[in-house]
Structure formats: C-alpha cells, structure tokens
Amino acid sequence: MKTIFIVAKHELKTAGRERLSQALLLIFLGMVLISAVIGWAAHSTVMNVYNETLRQTGRHLANPFAGASPLDPVKNSVIYVVLIGALLAIIAGVSSSVRDRRAGVIDILFSRPVKIRDYLAGKLLGIQCWLGFILLAAMTLSWISVWVVTSHKLSLGDTVALLGFFSLAWVFLLPFSALGLIAGAKTRHEANALLIPILFWVIITFIIPQLGTAENPSALLNPVPARVASTGLLFRANRLLLQPLSVTEHFKHVSGVILHLPDTGPSSVLFDLLVLALAAIAGLAALALVNRASLRSPLYE
Amino acid sequence: MKSAPGEIFGFLGHNGAGKTTTVNILTTLLEPTAGTALVNGFDIIKDSLTVRRIIGYLPENVEFYDALTLMENLTFFAKLSGLSKPGQRIREVLKWLDFTGHENQKLATFSKGMRQRVGIAQAILHEPSLLFLDEPTSGLDPAGVKILRDTVIRLNQELGMTIFMNTHLLAEVTKTCSSIGVLRAGRLIYQDSLARTLEKFPSEDSLEDIYLKIDAQTA
Numbered sequence: 441m442k443t444i445f446i447v448a449k450h451e452l453k454t455a456g457r458e459r460l461s462q463a464l465l466l467i468f469l470g471m472v473l474i475s476a477v478i479g480w481a482a483h484s485t486v487m488n489v490y491n492e493t494l495r496q497t498g499r500h501l502a503n504p505f506a507g508a509s510p511l512d513p514v515k516n517s518v519i520y521v522v523l524i525g526a527l528l529a530i531i532a533g534v535s536s537s538v539r540d541r542r543a544g545v546i547d548i549l550f551s552r553p554v555k556i557r558d559y560l561a562g563k564l565l566g567i568q569c570w571l572g573f574i575l576l577a578a579m580t581l582s583w584i585s586v587w588v589v590t591s592h593k594l595s596l597g598d599t600v601a602l603l604g605f606f607s608l609a610w611v612f613l614l615p616f617s618a619l620g621l622i623a624g625a626k627t628r629h630e631a632n633a634l635l636i637p638i639l640f641w642v643i644i645t646f647i648i649p650q651l652g653t654a655e656n657p658s659a660l661l662n663p664v665p666a667r668v669a670s671t672g673l674l675f676r677a678n679r680l681l682l683q684p685l686s687v688t689e690h691f692k693h694v695s696g697v698i699l700h701l702p703d704t705g706p707s708s709v710l711f712d713l714l715v716l717a718l719a720a721i722a723g724l725a726a727l728a729l730v731n732r733a734s735l736r737s738p739l740y741e
Numbered sequence: 742m743k744s745a746p747g748e749i750f751g752f753l754g755h756n757g758a759g760k761t762t763t764v765n766i767l768t769t770l771l772e773p774t775a776g777t778a779l780v781n782g783f784d785i786i787k788d789s790l791t792v793r794r795i796i797g798y799l800p801e802n803v804e805f806y807d808a809l810t811l812m813e814n815l816t817f818f819a820k821l822s823g824l825s826k827p828g829q830r831i832r833e834v835l836k837w838l839d840f841t842g843h844e845n846q847k848l849a850t851f852s853k854g855m856r857q858r859v860g861i862a863q864a865i866l867h868e869p870s871l872l873f874l875d876e877p878t879s880g881l882d883p884a885g886v887k888i889l890r891d892t893v894i895r896l897n898q899e900l901g902m903t904i905f906m907n908t909h910l911l912a913e914v915t916k917t918c919s920s921i922g923v924l925r926a927g928r929l930i931y932q933d934s935l936a937r938t939l940e941k942f943p944s945e946d947s948l949e950d951i952y953l954k955i956d957a958q959t960a
Contacts, residue, residue, distance in 0.1 A: 446821060454808060539806075549821065551793060551796065552821040
C-alpha cells in the first residue's frame, strides 16, 4: 500500500513538471472559461432581446430562462469532459508509462521491492489525482461562471449537483487513464501508444453512438420528439450489443440528469451508472494484466 | 556458479553470452526458464521481494527522470527501497561518493559519468549486502572509469559489499576483481579466484590472453 502512495506522489510530481500536462490543464480550464463566456454572451443576448420586446410591446411574455436549470450555463462542460477530458486522460496515461520506459528506469524500479500491481495502481492513482485536481479547478470555474452569468449564486443543492457531475466525470475518465497506461506499457512504438487508445475513444465516442442514431432514422428526417425505435434484427442486435459499449453516451445521459438539463432521453440512469461502473472495472482489470516484461521491452520512437 | 561473500566477482563473456540475462535473473527482473538460483540463501523466485531488499543494482544504461533534481530522483528510489525519511541517508551517500553540490541540479544537465555515480548512489542507499553492476564502465571516459573503479573497490573494502560485476574490459577486472567466472553461450565454462587463474596460466601475459585461451579450450 505504501508503494502505491510513493508512486502516486512521484507521478504527480513528474506529470506536473511536464509541459504537455501543463498545456492540457490550461486547455481544459480555458475551454471551461470560454464556455462561461459563450454562456454569458448567449444569456445576455437573449435577455436583451426579451427585455427589448417587453419594452416595445408592453405585453407580459414568459422569461425564456424561467424553466431552465440554474446549471444550464455549464452544460457544455459535459461535452468537454467527453472530448477533451477523455483525451487528456489518455494522454496522461500514455505519457506516464512511456516516460518511465523512455527514461530507462524500469529495471531500477523493479530491482527494488516493488510489485508490478502496486506500481501500476500508484501510477493510476497519481493520474486520477491529477485529473481530480483539474476537474476541481473546472468545477470552481464553472461555479463562478454560473454566478457571473446568472447574477445568482448556486444553491447548495445545485452545488452538490455540480460536484456530483464532476465526480461522475472523474469516474468516467478512469478507464481512459487506464487505457492510456496500458497502451503506453504494451506498445513497441510511441506513436502507437497514443494512436491505439485514441482509436478506441473514437469508436466509443463517435462510431457506436452514430449506429445508435441510425437506429432512429425518423429522428434524423423530421423533428419527432418521442424516439421511435426501429424494429428488425440488425437494430435489435445493435441496441442490445453495441449501445451498452457507448460509455460516453451513458455518461452524457447521467450528466444531463444530474445537471437537470432538458431532453436527456429515455434511457435508465441505473443502467447508465452500471455501464460506467463496468467500464471503470474493465479498465482496472485490463491494467492488472500488464506485466513487467512489456514494460521492460524496448520502446521505439 | 557460486560467488563468496565479500568478494568482487568479475563475470566475463563475449557479447551475447548471457551475462546481462544472468544478472537480470539474479536481480529478479527475469524469471528463469529452468533451474534455480539463491541470493544470500534466498530463492530468486519464491523470495523475490526479499532478494530485492538485500541487493543493489546498476544497469548498463543507467537513466533517471531528467525533469527531477538529483535529490528528488534519489528520494524516490530510496522510498521504494523502504527508507521512510531518506534525506539524511542520501546526503551521507553523496558525501561518501564525494558527489556533493549537485543535489538541486536537474538530471538533464548531468554527464554520463555523473549519471553513473547517481546510479551507484541509488544502488547503495539501502545498504545492500550484494551489488550487481552490469557493464558499469560502458561509455565512460578514462577519468570516469578510474572514479568508478575506485568506488567499486571502496564499496567492497570500506562497506564490505559483495560485488558481482559484468564486464568485458579485462584490464578493469585485473585491477578490481578477486575472482572471475567466464560465460559462453549461456554456460559457465570457468570459475576461480583471479590469483589462482593467473597461476594456472603462467605462460600467458595478460588476463586477456588467459580469457581467450579458456574460451578456445572449451569451444
């Protein structure tokens, strides 16, 4: 257990010194800030139009933001976690294992009384702490941005909801960190170490959800509010076998529910959480299969 | 093959003979496909963690975290070796190695010779009784070779460490080792003390000639 914390602390220190990690942190926080600015601009524009309409017509009209969730301005963060956050987790994971292999310290490390599982667990813990720090900073920025945009501080309940969303994001990113670590530990070429997990991410983030859209072709053609599931073996097989693999869609759905966003779709939150938990467990299980031999193997640029 | 406590054992052989593989097995980095080995009486497979606690290891191409300082690098390895507050011990070792003044320097600025001394420092922080050195003079300039040779002798004489050294620099073996073993295609073909080896081959001028003769006899 002690080794895990030693490795995790070391991971935080080395990752914090790397320009790539620093750049990713800035990009993620920058996007959260930009999201706040966009939210503020959109909110101001709509409210200006609304106020001007009220002034000119003198009629009472419903406030366009009356039914909106106080957390509506941070809805873009859900997409940022799926897009930038997952990539950030993958890059952090890959950098972590590649750093040790490139530095040539693996043999020294494992000539010490260090178990491979403790080493990998420490690495993952370090990366997750780093991501946790980034998410905490993003949450703080989001909280402030909502305050600025709406001129109202978030209530305790909404703050808890925001915390719930970022905690879920932390769990969602875990399999991506693990995937990055595995790829960095097992591949022979640095380029592949990054390409393979990114390909995996593209599949579960874009390709599988696209197949899901194809399941509801009527929704693509006209604005039918209720989703009409297509029948047929292919669609059923897709729904049963592929859709559960779309971890990002399940994350987006639960996040929508947590942030009280509209149109979160009909899927079950319990099932979504189960998929996310299974993805995290699968990531940990796959990481446990990494052995010393692959870490010790040569790494080519 | 058997190496006695307190000696400096020179492990010789051609490139590809299996010297590094043998050291990797003895340091528990590799599992043997067959056979057994004991380090200080501990089985390298069953008691691998115990073996790692009592050995130090300097690989051939020693590298560290370039973005971290000397102190940060050594602190990490010291903690992995079980030292909870290693600052004092690190300073002692660096002083013993006459390598002070670089504690807060990043490793990226270190030369090959300096890295080799950092490698020695990390290997002896936890006061191992047995030290494995894999081609320790590889890539060093003559001054670096001399510093390393003197350090190896001091480790043995002042700290009483048993040293197992892979090398094919026979001149260094003559100056440092008390016994030698010769490996050929994964098999030990010769082992004896250096003094007896020199007595056995009186007609040969140097250890290099003796080595070549042993190799030719068993070819």
